[in-house]
Amino acid sequence: MPSEYLGVLIFLMVATAFSIGALVLGEFFRLRRPYAEKLMPYESGNIPVGEPHMRFSVKFYIIAMLFVVFDVEAVFLYPWAVVFDKIGLYAFVEMVIFIVILFVGYIYAWRKEAFVWD
Amino acid sequence: MLQQLFFGYYAFMIIILSLLVVTRGNPVHSVMWMLLLFFHIAGLYLFLNAEFIAAIQVIVYAGAILVLFLFVVLLLNLREELSLRQIAGSWPAAFFIVAALFITVTAALGAYVQGPVGSYSIEAIRSETHTKALGRLLYTEYLFPFEIASLILLVAVVGAVVLAKRKLRS
Amino acid sequence: MPIAMPNLIPVMPELVMTGVAIILLMAELVIKRKETLGFLSLISVGLISYLLLGSAGTTFGGMFVSDGYSTFFKLIFMANLVLTVLISPKYLQTMRINFGEYYALTLFATLGMMLMASAADIIVLYLGLELMALSTYVLAGFIRYDMKSNEAAIKYLLLGAFASAILLYGTSLIYGLTGTTNLRDIAVYITHNGLAKNPLLMVSMIFFAVAFSFKIAAVPFHMWAPDAYEGAPTPITAFMSVGPKAAGFAVLGRVFLVAFGSVKTDWSVILIPIAVLTMAIGNILALSQTNIKRMLAYSSIAHAGYMLLGIIAGTPAGISSVLNYMFIYAFMNIGAFAIVIMLRTEGFAGEDISDYEGLGKTHPTAAALMLVFMFSLTGIPPMAGFMGKFYLFMSAINAGYTWIVIVAVLFSAISAYFYLRIVMLMYMKEPKEVIQLNTSPGIGLALAVTVSAVILIGILPAKVLALAQQAVTSF
Numbered sequence: 032m033p034s035e036y037l038g039v040l041i042f043l044m045v046a047t048a049f050s051i052g053a054l055v056l057g058e059f060f061r062l063r064r065p066y067a068e069k070l071m072p073y074e075s076g077n078i079p080v081g082e083p084h085m086r087f088s089v090k091f092y093i094i095a096m097l098f099v100v101f102d103v104e105a106v107f108l109y110p111w112a113v114v115f116d117k118i119g120l121y122a123f124v125e126m127v128i129f130i131v132i133l134f135v136g137y138i139y140a141w142r143k144e145a146f147v148w149d
Numbered sequence: 150m151l152q153q154l155f156f157g158y159y160a161f162m163i164i165i166l167s168l169l170v171v172t173r174g175n176p177v178h179s180v181m182w183m184l185l186l187f188f189h190i191a192g193l194y195l196f197l198n199a200e201f202i203a204a205i206q207v208i209v210y211a212g213a214i215l216v217l218f219l220f221v222v223l224l225l226n227l228r229e230e231l232s233l234r235q236i237a238g239s240w241p242a243a244f245f246i247v248a249a250l251f252i253t254v255t256a257a258l259g260a261y262v263q264g265p266v267g268s269y270s271i272e273a274i275r276s277e278t279h280t281k282a283l284g285r286l287l288y289t290e291y292l293f294p295f296e297i298a299s300l301i302l303l304v305a306v307v308g309a310v311v312l313a314k315r316k317l318r319s
Numbered sequence: 320m321p322i323a324m325p326n327l328i329p330v331m332p333e334l335v336m337t338g339v340a341i342i343l344l345m346a347e348l349v350i351k352r353k354e355t356l357g358f359l360s361l362i363s364v365g366l367i368s369y370l371l372l373g374s375a376g377t378t379f380g381g382m383f384v385s386d387g388y389s390t391f392f393k394l395i396f397m398a399n400l401v402l403t404v405l406i407s408p409k410y411l412q413t414m415r416i417n418f419g420e421y422y423a424l425t426l427f428a429t430l431g432m433m434l435m436a437s438a439a440d441i442i443v444l445y446l447g448l449e450l451m452a453l454s455t456y457v458l459a460g461f462i463r464y465d466m467k468s469n470e471a472a473i474k475y476l477l478l479g480a481f482a483s484a485i486l487l488y489g490t491s492l493i494y495g496l497t498g499t500t501n502l503r504d505i506a507v508y509i510t511h512n513g514l515a516k517n518p519l520l521m522v523s524m525i526f527f528a529v530a531f532s533f534k535i536a537a538v539p540f541h542m543w544a545p546d547a548y549e550g551a552p553t554p555i556t557a558f559m560s561v562g563p564k565a566a567g568f569a570v571l572g573r574v575f576l577v578a579f580g581s582v583k584t585d586w587s588v589i590l591i592p593i594a595v596l597t598m599a600i601g602n603i604l605a606l607s608q609t610n611i612k613r614m615l616a617y618s619s620i621a622h623a624g625y626m627l628l629g630i631i632a633g634t635p636a637g638i639s640s641v642l643n644y645m646f647i648y649a650f651m652n653i654g655a656f657a658i659v660i661m662l663r664t665e666g667f668a669g670e671d672i673s674d675y676e677g678l679g680k681t682h683p684t685a686a687a688l689m690l691v692f693m694f695s696l697t698g699i700p701p702m703a704g705f706m707g708k709f710y711l712f713m714s715a716i717n718a719g720y721t722w723i724v725i726v727a728v729l730f731s732a733i734s735a736y737f738y739l740r741i742v743m744l745m746y747m748k749e750p751k752e753v754i755q756l757n758t759s760p761g762i763g764l765a766l767a768v769t770v771s772a773v774i775l776i777g778i779l780p781a782k783v784l785a786l787a788q789q790a791v792t793s794f
Binding site for chain 2: 325330344353379380418430434446447449450456464494495496497514518519525
């Protein structure tokens with residue numbers, strides 16, 4: 032167990048205790064005088080229309096999926112950057128191959144208009 | 150003692166949170182419990198001195214993949230989904246299989262013998278830092294799997310575009 | 320830190336495959352006539368097969384091995400790819416799903432299979448498996464407007480992901496016990512450190528057996544197969560019923576005979592019930608099917624059961640007979656699917672078994688070809704299927720598993736009912752309606768290749784068997 036993370040742990044515990052504590056304390060001390068309008072969900076002062084369970088367009092999915100893929104690609108760059116000075120050209124070449132393969136995916140997605148919102 | 154306590158906490162929470170994820174009726178709630186689950190898994194990685202993996206767990210899983218899950222959940226017709234009592238049928242059979250598996254694995258775990266200790270001990274990793282140790286292995290010894298990973302990501306891009314963006318008919 | 324350049328000759332076929340798949344993906348963006356892409360992949364298969372023959376060696380620190388065993392399997396994958404590409408274009412046009420990604424994805428799936436066949440390390444094995452599986456999930460759901468195709472993809476994906484998780488669990492256990500993921504090192508560690516009777520090793524082997532059983536569609540892990548086979552585009556069903564199954568057998572053979580070779584008596588206890596159940600359930604459930612794709616799905620389950628006998632025998636003769644059977648199976652099964660594809664026209668599914676009534680009168684050639692494939696699948700001499708089964712059963716008897724062979728022969732006899740029922744319908748019934756056949760030069764060529772392979776190997780079985788025997792000597 033890396034002991035240097037003890038501070039982080041204490042910070043986490045304090046943060047959790049504070050956020051839960053604030054909610055619990057608020058429950059005890061705040062005034063509660065509800066009436067029908069006050070209980071309505073707030074939509075910029077308008078009367079709410081329709082269901083809150085709205086179906087999203089499938090377009091969101093493809094953006095999220097592409098984001099995950101290129102996020103993972105970026106993840107591989109971190110350890111590579113850290114050891115790059117030790118491995119040198121060899122590491123450079125293999126990362127170029129890796130990125131070129133993913134770049135093909137990028138071109139493909141781009142030409143298929145995956146980034147176009149219509 | 151402190152170590153066992155930490156591990157026990159994480160292991161226990163991971164099991165409880167996983168159960169919450171799979172038993173919630175509302176998929177949005179499941180995803181939220183999963184967020185907490187991912188943080189606990191990250192904690193477990195940190196506990197194992199795998200700092201880089203812990204960071205990735207938070208950035209990729211809690212950050213990116215969870216957003217993807219949430220989008221997928223929002224693609225569903227939630228009102229219909231919420232009215233379903235359960236998705237998979239015959240849970241006694243599932244319970245029986247899982248219980249049998251649990252008993253088998255637990256019984257066998259008693260026979261665990263420590264494998265050989267490699268060159269990457271906790272001290273070695275601590276002096277080199279985890280990210281460096283990982284990078285050095287990944288880009289020298291495990292270069293071949295690393296390049297295959299890029300092909301898997303490429304197929305993921307193609308698959309996503311084919312299944313969600315392409316015209317229905319040619 | 321100077322690093323030696325890895326020897327790239329053993330991976331040359333894979334590198335070319337990757338290059339071709341990427342070129343096809345890019346070409347898809349500019350080429351309007353998608354059949355061109357199919358033609359390109361056929362040419363590349365020729366080049367890759369040529370490279371395969373000179374690719375022997377081990378590279379990447381022992382993670383990747385190209386030996387006779389892997390080369391034989393890769394030739395099966397090549398045959399599978401060629402036949403699939405030949406039977407696809409017409410079907411894709413009829414179904415109006417003529418997209419170029421189809422060819423790129425079949426190539427990526429085949430690349431995954433090749434990596435699996437050559438994997439000498441569980442990490443490479445797993446990544447190859449994922450590459451294959453991911454591409455196949457997308458291909459199974461290729462008919463986006465069709466509910467059944469979507470269902471096929473989602474079921475295949477969910478159960479495939481489950482199998483991957485189990486495989487990783489097994490890997491983590493074996494890594495914890497032996498401290499390595501290299502198959503040969505695992506074998507050495509098990510014998511040198513007396514792990515042979517360790518219950519945890521047994522649990523790990525069970526997990527591996529379960530994960531691979533999913534891939535080869537062995538009972539009780541076959542549930543995805545009928546739905547996935549029925550919903551997927553028919554050429555992909557043909558592709559799935561041979562490729563991933565052969566790749567599954569390749570890794571099953573390598574993991575169990577190399578890594579766990581010293582504890583064979585232990586894992587045969589796991590595989591024997593799986594094999595018997597697979598033969599029983601596959602053949603019995605095939606009896607009641609009314610959809611030909613579902614029937615062939617159950618038949619492919621049953622064939623996985625027969626092939627498991629060779630692995631259980633574990634002798635060189637057993638393994639070579641598995642290779643031999645897989646080779647024969649590729650031709651007879653894809654041949655049968657090619658006929659199924661021909662019956663499909665726009666607005667007419669042609670997937671009902673009753674659609675075959677009177678085919679012998681309306682289309683005698685197609686009926687005769689179907690008869691050959693059905694005879695071969697049943698295992699009736701002089702078709703190749705008979706010789707394949709014969710060598711499999713002989714190797715199991717020689718290894719001392721006579722009772723399982725008796726069971727296998729019994730279920731094989733049951734299988735005659737549903738295969739020959741189609742022959743009966745074709746020749747003994749009057750045609751209900753006139754069925755148009757959707758032929759193309761590609762399907763014609765594929766049928767010519769498959770039927771001549773099935774008959775030739777049936778009459779002269781020694782050649783392929785000798786190749787298979789040679790393939791396992793370096794194993």
